Amino acid sequence: MEGTFAGTPFAMRLRYTRTWVHTDEHGPRQSGITSLPPALSFMIVSMxxxxxxxxxxxxxxxxxxxxxxxxxxxxxxxxxxxxxxxxxxxxxxxxxxxxxxxxxxxxxxxxxxxxxxxxxxxxxxxxxxxxxxxxxxxxxxxxxxxxxxxxxxxxxxxxxxxxxxxxxxxxxxxxxxxxxxxxxxxxxxxxxxxxxxxxxxx
Structure with missing residues (x-):
């Protein structure tokens, strides 16, 4: 999944028990970690x-x-x-x-x-x-x-x-x-x- 939120481009893929978000500034990140851009905090989903x-x-x-x-x-x-x-x-x-x-x-x-x-x-x-x-x-x-x-x-x-x-x-x-x-x-x-x-x- 790809899109833009608050002017920040992101890409996400879901597989098994990992949620990844990718931005040009931060690269790939698991959604469970704390270093995601604040604008993408909404992407942390329940499991x-x-x-x-x-x-x-x-x-x-x-x-x-x-x-x-x-x-x-x-x-x-x-x-x-x-x-x-x-x-x-x-x-x-x-x-x-x-x-x-x-x-x-x-x-x-x-x-x-x-x-x-x-x-x-x-x-x-x-x-x-x-x-x-x-x-x-x-x-x-x-x-x-x-x-x-x-x-x-x-x-x-x-x-x-x-x-x-x-x-x-x-x-x-x-x-x-x-x-x-x-x-x-x-x-x-x-x-x-x-x-x-x-x-x-x-």
Whole structure:
């Protein structure tokens, strides 16, 4: 995308979980950094991590027909068979999650590369690219799916990396899991229930 704002030319490309803005004065910049020209501050957009627990049968259907992912997350009609209610959902501001993980990596490992420092968190958020689904794109890259075995391994890995937050048990009446501290409990619940997970960043 290209255009002009307040007399400043810009160009932007969106791919996976990066938003880049390019100007003649500043060159390419990720939108999450603070050195963007003030006139382009409006270009910093929201990024939302969406995850859903699904039954194994629905996992196979999603792999065969990726369009079902849209019905899980975005359609107001009847949910697909194998996806039950709001308590099967997780959501978080991805840019907040990224900032928390990066800050911890810098404090603990003197590195901003949190995906390398915390590979289980990277797997939990679809950052590895190893489980991408061909045929369905969120705003910031492809959807990803994890089978129940992978979900269990990630739940344990998140605890080992210190992202478990007590893996609190929640009642379905509590509604959707939301916010960074619910990520560990969400994966722990999915592992207990023998569920798969589908997700992506919109």
């Amino acid at each position: 939302w991590l969406n995850l859903a627990k699904i039954d194994v049968e629905l996992l196979e259907s999603v792999r065969a027909n990726p369009d079902l992912i849209g019905a899980i997350f975005f359609d107001d009609g009847q949910a697909p068979v194998g996806f039950h209610h709001e308590a099967d959902m997780f959501g978080d501001d991805y840019r907040t999650l990224d900032a928390v993980a990066q800050g911890r990596a810098e404090a603990e490992h003197e590195s901003a590369q949190w995906r390398e420092c915390y590979p289980w968190l990277a797997a939990a958020t679809g950052e590895t690219g190893e489980n991408d689904v061909e045929g369905y794109e969120f705003d910031y890259g492809p959807a990803f799916v994890l089978d129940p075995g992978q979900v269990t391994a990630i739940a344990q890995g998140l605890m080992g990396e210190g992202w478990g937050f007590g893996v609190a048990r929640r009642d379905a009446a509590d509604g959707a899991y939301e916010g960074f501290e619910d990520l560990g409990p969400f994966y722990a619940a999915a592992a207990r229930e023998g569920k798969a997970i589908v997700g992506g960043v919109s």
